[in-house]
Amino acid sequence: xxxxxxxxxxxxxxxxxxxxxxxxxxxxxxxxxxxxxxxxxxxxxxxxxxxxxxxxxxxxxxxxxxxxxxxxxxxxxxxxxxxxxxxxxxxxxxxxxxxxxxxxxxxxxxxxxxxxxxxxxxxxxxxxxxxxxxxxxxxxxxxxxxxxxxxxxxxxxxxxxxxxxxxxxxxxxxxxxxxxxxxxxxxxxxxxxxxxxxxxxxxxxxxxxxxxxxxxxxxxxxxxxxxxxxxxxxxxxxxxxxxxxxxxxxxxxxxxxxxxxxxxxxxxxxxxxxxxxxxxxxxxxxxxxxxxxxxxxxxxxxxxxxxxxxxxxxxxxxxxx
Numbered sequence: 546x547x548x549x550x551x552x553x554x555x556x557x558x559x560x561x562x563x564x565x566x567x568x569x570x571x572x573x574x575x576x577x578x579x580x581x582x583x584x585x586x587x588x589x590x591x592x593x594x595x596x597x598x599x600x601x602x603x604x605x606x607x608x609x610x611x612x613x614x615x616x617x618x619x620x621x622x623x624x625x626x627x628x629x630x631x632x633x634x635x636x637x638x639x640x641x642x643x644x645x646x647x648x649x650x651x652x653x654x655x656x657x658x659x660x661x662x663x664x665x666x667x668x669x670x671x672x673x674x675x676x677x678x679x680x681x682x683x684x685x686x687x688x689x690x691x692x693x694x695x696x697x698x699x700x701x702x703x704x705x706x707x708x709x710x711x712x713x714x715x716x717x718x719x720x721x722x723x724x725x726x727x728x729x730x731x732x733x734x735x736x737x738x739x740x741x742x743x744x745x746x747x748x749x750x751x752x753x754x755x756x757x758x759x760x761x762x763x764x765x766x767x768x769x770x771x772x773x774x775x776x777x778x779x780x781x782x783x784x785x786x787x788x789x790x791x792x793x794x795x796x797x798x799x800x801x802x803x804x805x806x807x808x809x810x811x812x813x814x815x816x817x818x819x820x821x822x823x824x825x826x827x828x829x830x831x832x833x834x835x836x837x838x839x840x841x842x843x844x845x846x847x848x849x850x851x852x853x854x855x856x857x858x859x860x861x862x863x864x865x866x
Contacts, residue, residue, distance in 0.1 A: 553580075560588040568611050575617060584621045592622040593631060595657070600634035603656060616658050632657040643668070674742050677791075681711050681734040686763065689774040698727035705731055728782035729791050738779055738791065745794060752796075807832050 550556045556564075560583050566574065574580045582588060595615060597603070603611045615632075616625070623629040634656060640649045646663035653661040688708040695701050702718040714734060721727035732738045737759050744750055744758070752769060759775070760768035779792035 557582050562591075568614055571618065572614060575614075575621060584618075589622050594633065595619075595630055596633045596635070597656070598635050600652075600656065601636040601639045608656065612656050612658065615656065619658065627659060630659075632659050640666075640668075671746065674739050674746075677733040677739060677742075679734060680736050680739060681714050682709070683736040684708065684710075684732075684775075686760065686767070686771045689771055689778060692728070692778055693774060696724045698722075698724065701727045701731060725781055725783045726785060728778055729784050732779055732782050732791055737775060741775070741779070742792060745792075749797070 550559065550561050557579060564583065574583060584592075595618065597611075597615075619625055619630060632653070634653055639652065640646065646666040649666045650661040650663050653659070653665070685708050688705065688710075691704055692701065695704060698718055698721040701721075701724065702715045705718060706715050710731065714731060717730045718727050721730055741755065741759060744755060752772060753765070756765070756768035756772040760771050763771060776792060776794055780790050780794060782791040783789065
């Protein structure tokens, strides 16, 4: 962006109106003489806000250190005068509702060294699914697949018409100002989108479980593919540029390391791999392991004796072979 400053030199010459940093870097900024322009002289008169994101991580010893750091910052820019700065903390996991507002306010007081009351705490509230309006029906899998490549409200309306979407919905889609708002008008009344919202309101759900419920007549692979397309469209759909998407969803991928890898090298057939020491054909597999020797990664195949289950190296290869 034209108003972004990318280097320390630029920020020192023209101190920014918004400074994004972390507590470790803030410590350095407060200590280094060359960074005084950010806090002192004319710039120091313009400090108005301190905003801490993910405030819930600042507990225990780490919380005490950050709280002291913020007090040093306040002393630097406003000489520790209470109320001169507006302090804001954001978190999605502090407290369990309005009953915990007094404790949340106390947490903020300890963090910033400012006075907070329970009335200063705000919580997000989900809009009920009913606010999306009436359901016009269910979209077809072909509709979701084709919508991915369209960027014009008129094209979206024509495609929706060919898939049986009611005329009143089509008229509103055609009046949309851009593709995201057209998708919002179209999908907000889709039975599958509203069902998906209801499922995700309760708890995180596996993609496979969602797919079976949304597309029960499709095969497992087709249902999952259609669900991915639908989620993609609903994330892109929003009434305007400043609003949340129709479905503010995100994927979480879980991965874990292999506990062991085994290979069989039959000749002249191609190698076979498996998770255990014996494959489906009864052949003994050799364990694959790696190590670093003389800064060169080497891979070893370890032969497993069928009787004693003992292992010994039988071959090693470097990455140069």
